[in-house]
Amino acid sequence: MPFAGKGANVVDGVKDLVVKDSKDAKKKDSKPQPTENERLRAAMAGVMERKLFTIPSFKIYGGVAGFFDFGPPGCAVKQNITQLWRQHFILEENMLEVECPAVTPEPVLKASGHVDRFTDFMVTDVVTHDCHRADHLLKAALEAVQADKEQTPEKKEEVEGLLRRIDELDAQQLGAALTAYEVKAPETKNDISPPFNFNLMFRTSIGPKGDLTGFLRPETAQGIFVNFKDLLYYNGGKLPFAAAQIGQSYRNEISPRAGLLRVREFTQAEIEHFVDPDDKSHPKFSSVEDLEPLLYSKALQKDTSKQPEAMSLKEAVKQKIIANETLAYFIGRTYLFLVQVGINPKRLRFRQHLENEMAHYAEDCWDAEIDSTYGWVECVGLADRSAFDLRAHSEASKQPLQAYVAYDKPRDVEKLVAKINKQAIGKSFKKDGKPLLEALEGMKEELKGDKGPLACARDSLSREGRCKISAGGRDFEVTTEMLEIREELQKESGKRFTPSVIEPSFGIGRILYCMFEHTYATRDGSEEKTLFKFKPAVAPLKAAVFPLVQSKELDEVARRISTKLLRAGLANTVDTTGTTIGKRYARTDELGIPFAITVDRDTLDAGDKQGTVTVRERDSTSQVRVPEDDMAELLRRLCFEDMAWKDATSKYKAQDAPSE
Amino acid sequence: MPFAGKGANVVDGVKDLVVKDSKDAKKKDSKPQPTENERLRAAMAGVMERKLFTIPSFKIYGGVAGFFDFGPPGCAVKQNITQLWRQHFILEENMLEVECPAVTPEPVLKASGHVDRFTDFMVTDVVTHDCHRADHLLKAALEAVQADKEQTPEKKEEVEGLLRRIDELDAQQLGAALTAYEVKAPETKNDISPPFNFNLMFRTSIGPKGDLTGFLRPETAQGIFVNFKDLLYYNGGKLPFAAAQIGQSYRNEISPRAGLLRVREFTQAEIEHFVDPDDKSHPKFSSVEDLEPLLYSKALQKDTSKQPEAMSLKEAVKQKIIANETLAYFIGRTYLFLVQVGINPKRLRFRQHLENEMAHYAEDCWDAEIDSTYGWVECVGLADRSAFDLRAHSEASKQPLQAYVAYDKPRDVEKLVAKINKQAIGKSFKKDGKPLLEALEGMKEELKGDKGPLACARDSLSREGRCKISAGGRDFEVTTEMLEIREELQKESGKRFTPSVIEPSFGIGRILYCMFEHTYATRDGSEEKTLFKFKPAVAPLKAAVFPLVQSKELDEVARRISTKLLRAGLANTVDTTGTTIGKRYARTDELGIPFAITVDRDTLDAGDKQGTVTVRERDSTSQVRVPEDDMAELLRRLCFEDMAWKDATSKYKAQDAPSE
Incomplete structure (x- = not known):
């Protein structure tokens, strides 16, 4: 997820987490009111903390803002989603997976632009020195004006315009707006400093000497770019191919808010699909x-x-709404993935970046946004970034990062070719001309239309009769006598070029959080009876196994079933506490466990139910009676092979809920 | 993998990577000579780099010592091993998995002892200021003396003694030895500085204010300890239970050597098994x-x-060689795991820590060491660390980190009980005595034999008639009149205590590297024909699918098989390059792909082979002919269910190697 790098403060779209789409808010009257959202969020957070889906990190030490742990069920759900991602993208698409360190030396992130431009505008409270994000403060102030019924329509229009442009403001404009709207530090109401840039990367030092600066990577993408050359070779030199990386990324947010959505350490899953810019089918x-x-x-x-x-x-x-097939293909695959892991498709949209959101080199960008109690949250960025990243690393590392594609048959290619008059150069510059000659040799030809150095020189030569060429640390004034640039038609059997990259970039934690919200529910209208309607493949455990009553014999069967399930790769738990079956169901519901298996006396007693157990499905709460020997296979298919519960109910006998 | 923290420079056992066991080297005459080891290592490294199992990180920028990337096959093998670990330990043992951030605030690592004592002794070249590990330089110098035939037996004995104690030397002793043996900086031969402590943690700063120091965690264990309270609650308050974490850890090594074995960022998988110290069954x-x-x-x-x-x-x-059942249980489980992922059991040993290697609080420690071309490498540490870690965090965070175990029936317990004479205290200290009274209330009773503050006070009271008690920032002199400490026999229905922890700690990268060495082989005595005899479950891809000759029809069948395998979770590749089948087999061998499936004309033509394909097994190179429809199920069982190849050869018809 490299950022745009267009200007001083234009970083990637993730930066502005909460797309508080005022337009949407106004129109969708059916949308829950903020208070309802907050209530829902708090209720779910309660369950998540109590069941250890997430835990504030370093909690016994008071915690640190922006850091969260995943406890056992959260960890399992995250693992499952990550594995589904790996299956859906890496395996099914034959992508090349890499794993690179998070600690990254400065030159890599200098080349990518992060050292200079991965920043947010910060202001400080002039008394307490507390830090705040300048745009957040301005936004809050503007929204307050918007909500004020006393304000004139003119004022409101001005405010709305400013809100739309808030991400484009430079330090001075932002400062002016903060002054104009008399923005103070929240809580203390002290004056604030003018806004200044704060780099969001965690800095460290590599090695004992202390002279090698490193950063924790702000994204996983750069690890793929720096390996491009080897990966292309591994792929037999052929394009297109995609590489992927799943791993931790780090952003030292100024003031993390929005709970799990804006954290300082998070898991990304990024794909870089390298493609011939002339063929994005x-x-x-x-x-x-x-x-x-x-x-x-x-x-x-x-x-x-x-x-x-x-x-x-x-x-x-x-209709050319999406720029090319490859970008559209990944939008489709992303849609399928998100729905597969439990995102409600009606609360998922793909929003195209406006011109002012995109970097100058980007061809087209779309964000997968998911509706949540925080508003629309950007969870996946899909961008056609042209050749920007590979060019940047190629320049900085002095390594060619190019691909070669052979044409089916040789093609006529129009080129600009430099004819160098060494004599004339020698006459003018004597032996000082050597670097100039070398530079000219290095730029001997280029594709017509490429707007490279030759095209530039030709423009200048034809306009002014001379052009400036930098070489060996000085500028040479080159005349038409020294350099002629001709157009030539050449036959070529292939082309060498810097590939374009199409980048789908997933924020796993955000998807996870939105999925939690979309699957959170209550039963029978009771706020006490909560459940997560996780997709079975995503659920932290696939089954809970209960002996109906406390009994050594029933326990033994329960443990035997549990072991069989485990061997089939089905994580499960055995609950022998002997509390009421209703309470035990409620516990499985809270954890979103899709199936509860109960072993009862009928399982053991001679009769038509001997050797069978009941299975209860979480969402419908309906039950069937299944032979013990079928359990593992049935559950495997229900969890991993799209077998629907109704197929199970038609195959096996329905069963009333067991009673003790 | 918390370190011992016994003294200034006693860090954990992993520190001394290469157990160059001179005793072993002398005895095992059959062991390959060093040059043979180096040759083997270089040959394997060549394959690993060419096939992108590993890549020096940031290679196009010249790389940074101690950082490696995993390329596509390396990444897949590592994933598979990690997943097997998760299945073998977390799922099968019902452990509680957590995921915590790598960025850790200082107080956590201060409490664990890492801030003060996670150090190596460093010396610098006085001219170039290059940094070296003091013990490494001394060791090299001592080994040179050892190898020198001119030296006297007395000298050699001195050197051997020093080599044995090298990890126990303090700064002064180490400095003296470096001086005595006239150790200079390697390469430059310049003088070196006296040794000083260098902390191995990467330091960073959390948040924009810069006042919160953080470190990259040097191990994953601390994340579990700080969550102990919540995890115990999650487990219904019951002991024993185990928690686990898999994740990246960081050590800013002074001068990383030994390739993949000593790196600055690596994956750990750690288990903390919490147990009643009185019952380690x-x-x-x-x-x-x-x-x-x-x-x-x-x-x-x-x-x-x-x-x-x-x-x-x-x-x-x-025989009490291993201190308790739980530690022995984990040694057994570790053994099974390592063999399962491809470690040769004959090249695996469990070495017990000597007294001087263990921290004072540790009960017993064993390292799983694997024989490699670098010598015996510590890959897993298994330690009974008693209650040290929980006590340290409890003290620092002021949070009780204890468990309660109910007895089957009430027990008689001998206790020390404080009888406080408030009047006498009031008389002596007036209202200043309040903090003393509070302190005494807080230590009202303790188990006899616990050597707690009451036992200490009683000793002092009986010896000198008074004792000193600190409270409210001052020391109170307390007399026998104010405080009497009696022994009492009490009935108790349970006990509250700080659990012991038994910690198996896995270095995934080291296991991976040793597994590569143990499975690396050549075919037909040809150094060109290399293969990795990976266990099928570990192999990066489970199968390669070939159309025997280039043909649209055969390609179609190959792709169909590939898709079916993929859906069954079997990663595979299709090779339609049409090079000779021998070359394609060689490619799969180099990547350690266990099965090659070939589609030929017989697959399509009417006849008894219609609808069948050949499967070649990597190690035996024998082949059978299998119906296409059986492929996915057969491979699934061969890879994941311990079905042996000979079972396949007895079930299906043998087939000669196909010829084009």
Whole structure:
């Protein structure tokens, strides 16, 4: 997820987490009110903390803002989602997975632009020296004005305009706005400093000498870029190919808020799909072209009367709403993945970046945004970043990071070719001309239309009869006598070029959090009876096994079933506490365990139920009676092979809920 | 893997990576000579780099010592080993998995002792200021003396003694030895500085204010300890239970050597098994008691005529060679795990720590050491650390980190009980006595034999008639009149105590590297034909699918098989390059792919082979012909269910190697 790097403060889209879409808020009257959102969020947070899905890190030491642990069930759910991601993207797409260190030396992040531009504007409380994000304070102030009924329509319009442009403001503009709206430090109401840049990377020092600065990577993508050359070789030199990395990334947020959504250490899963810029078709596009995700294109966003629209990806590519097939393919795959892990497709949209959000080199960007109690949250960024990243690393490392594609048959190519008059150069510069000659040799030809140094020199030569060329630390003034630049038609059997990269970048923690919200529910209208309707493949445990009453014989069967399930890769728990079956069901519900298996006297007694146990499905609470020997296979199919519960109910006998 | 923290420079055992066991080297004449080791290592490194199992990190920028990337096959193998670990330990043992951040605030690592004592002795080159590990330089110098035939036997004995004690030397002793042996900086031969402590943690700063120091965790264990209270609650308050964490740890090594074995960022998998110190039995011990790993006990190590001995774990516990069942249980489980992932059991030993290697609080420690071309490498540490870690965090955080165990029936317990004479205290100290009274209330009783503050006070009272008690920032002199301490027999229904912890700590990267060495082989005596005999479950890909010749029809079948395998969770690759089948087999061998599936004309043509494909097994190179529809199930069983290849050869028809 490299950031745009367009200007001083334009970092990637994730920065502004909460797309508080005022337009949406106004229109969707059915949307829950903020207080309802807060209530829901607090109720879910209560369950999550009590059941240790998440724990504030270093809690016994008072915790540190922006850090969370995953406790046992949270850890399992996160693992499951990560494994599904690996299966869905890496395995099914034959991607090349890499694992690189988080500690990264400065030159890598200097080249990528993070050292200079991965910043947020910060202001400090002039009395307490507490730090705040400048844009957050301004936003809050502007929203207060917006909400004020006394304000004139003119004022409100001004405020709305400012809110729209808030990410584009430079330090001076931001400072001016903070002054104009008399923004003070929250809580203390003290004056604040003018805004200044704060780099969001954690800094450290590598080795004992202390002279090698390192940072904790702010994203996993750079590890892929620096390995491009080896990965291309591994792939037999062929394009397109994709590489992926799953790992921790770090951002030293100024003032982390929004709970699990803005944290300082988080798991990313990033893909870099390298492709010929002249051919961004995708061989498997047909497998997703009929999907109809909600698309919120630039055009729709600009028209305040419009909402995101469901549209087939085929149509979106055809109408050039999405720039190319490969980007659309990944939008489709991302849609499938998110729905597979439990995101409600009706609360998922793909929002296109507006021109002012994109870096100058980006061709097209879309964010998968998921509706939550915090508003629409950017969870996946999908960007066609052209050749920016590879070019940047190639320049900084002085290593060619290019690919070669052979044409089916040789092609005629128009080129600019430099004809160098060494004599004339020698006459003018004597032996000082050597670096100039070397530089000219290095730029002997380029593709017509490439706007490279030759095109530039030719423009200058034809306009002014001379051009400036830098070489060996000085500028040479080169005349038409010394250098002629001709157009030539050449036959070429292939081309060498810097590949474009299409980058889907997943924030695993954010997807996880939104999934929690989308699957959180209560039963029978009771706020006490909570459950998570996790997809079985995602659930922390696949089953809970209960002996109906406390009994050595029943315990033994329960443990035997548990072991069999475990061997089939089905994580489960045995609950022999002997509390009421209703309470034990409630416990499995709270953890989102999809199936509860109960062993009762009928399992042991001679009769038509001998050797069978009951299975209760969490969402429907309906039960069937299943032979013990079928359990592992049935559960495996229910959890991992898209077998529906109704198929199980039609195959096996229904069973009333057991009573003690 | 917390370190011992016994003295200034006693860190954990992993520190001294290469147990260059001179005793072993002398005795095992059959062991390859160093040059042979180096040759083997270089040959394997060549394959590993060429096939991108590992890549020096940031290679295009010249790399940084101590950092490695895993490329596609290395990443897959590492994932597979980690998943097997999760299945073997976390799932099968019902452990509580947690995931905590790597960035850790200072107080946590101050409490654990890392801030003060996680250090190595460093010396610097007085001219270049390059840094070196003091013990490494001394060791090299001593070994040179050892190898010198001119030296007297007395000198050699002195040197051997010093080598044995090298980890115990303090700064002064180490400095004296460096001076005595005239050790200079390697390469430059410049003088070196006296040794001084260098902390191995990467330091950073959390938040924008810069006032909160953080470190990258040097181990994953602390994340578990700080969550103990919540985890115990999650487990229903019951002991024993185990928690585990898999994640990155960081050590800013002074001068990383030994390739993949000593790196600055690495993956650990650590278990903390919390147990009642009075009951370290293990309910599942019987499942491992008959295993006979090579044990290298303290006694054997002290007798230079002895070698490690295979001994059943049952016997080892019975003879009190291993301190308790739980520690022995984990030694057994570790043995099973290592063998399962491909470690040669004959090159695996469990070495007990000598007294001078252990921290004062540790009850017993064993390292799983694996033989490699670098010597015996510590890959897993198994330690009974008593209650040290929980006590340290409890003290620092002021949070009780204790468990309660109810007795089956009430027990008589001998206690020391304080009888406080408030009047006498009031008389002596007036209202200043309040803090003293509070302090005494807080220490009202303790178990007899606990050597707590009451026992201490009683000693003092009976010896001198008074004792000193600190409270409210001052010392009070307390007399026998004010405080009487009696022994009482009380009935108790349970006990509250700080649990002991038994800690198995795995270095995943080291296990991985040793496994590479143990499975690396050449075919037909040709150094060109290399293969990795990975266990199928560990192999980066489970199968390669080949159309025998280039043909659209055969390609189609190959892709269909590939997709089916993928859906069954079997990672695979299709090779349609059409090079000779021999070359394609060689490619799969280099990557350690266990099965190659070839689609040929017979697959398509009517006849008895229609619908069948050949499967070649890597190690035996034998082949069978299998119906296409059986493939996924057969491979799943071969890879994940311990089905042996010979079972496949007896079930299906043998087939000659296909020829084009």
